[in-house]
Amino acid sequence: MKRIVAEKFDPRFDARFQPGFEQKAERQAPAYPAPERASHDDAAHGTMAPGELAPDESEPVEADPDPNPFERALWVFAAVLIVGGVAVAFWANGLNYSQSAVDGGWTWPRIVQSSGWALSGPMVTVGLATGIGLLFRRAITWRPPE
């Protein structure tokens, strides 16, 4: 559908800005095809820059609480560290002291026992900190109900 008088057409500008252009024709047939939207797979495989990924209008933004897999993994990580740290401490305390470090030197049971004592404190600390950090994340992203 030719709607522009040929002799008045200025090739420097888009057809929409030429005299005689009708908006209706543009709505029915766009002058240019819509740029192909990059798929989420492209972003996942690193074949495109992260900024190129256009948001999908069909998905409502913040429609439901985001089931973030990393957040779930962090909850599991925190629980494993707390329970594991306490278990390691009890296990190390339960090992017997039949061999003296002075007489027998460093034997494997003593090395494992001291490793358990060394690990349990940081494990429980980091586990608690991870769980509390996740609660902070919830507190920061919380919005009052409408």
Place this chain on the structure above:
Amino acid sequence: MRKHNPWIGALWAIGVVLVVGAYSAGVWQSTFFYPPPGRPDPGPVVEFFQALADTLKGPALLAGFSTIAGLLFLHARNHARRATKKPSR
């Protein structure tokens, strides 16, 4: 009326409980190091809790104080945001 963030309330409770609980557990547990003469054997259950308190008191104190410090940072940030939103005179 401003709606209060329930997560911040929960974090305040966790922080205070961690600090007070860990300190109390440490005081209780330290009585086992210097038992008065004639004290009977506490039994396996009390010994279990004594070992549990020994394991948890340090991490719980660290996590509790860190939680309170983090909450104060969060309140400071929210206060600064509210202050910038108010129109200046």
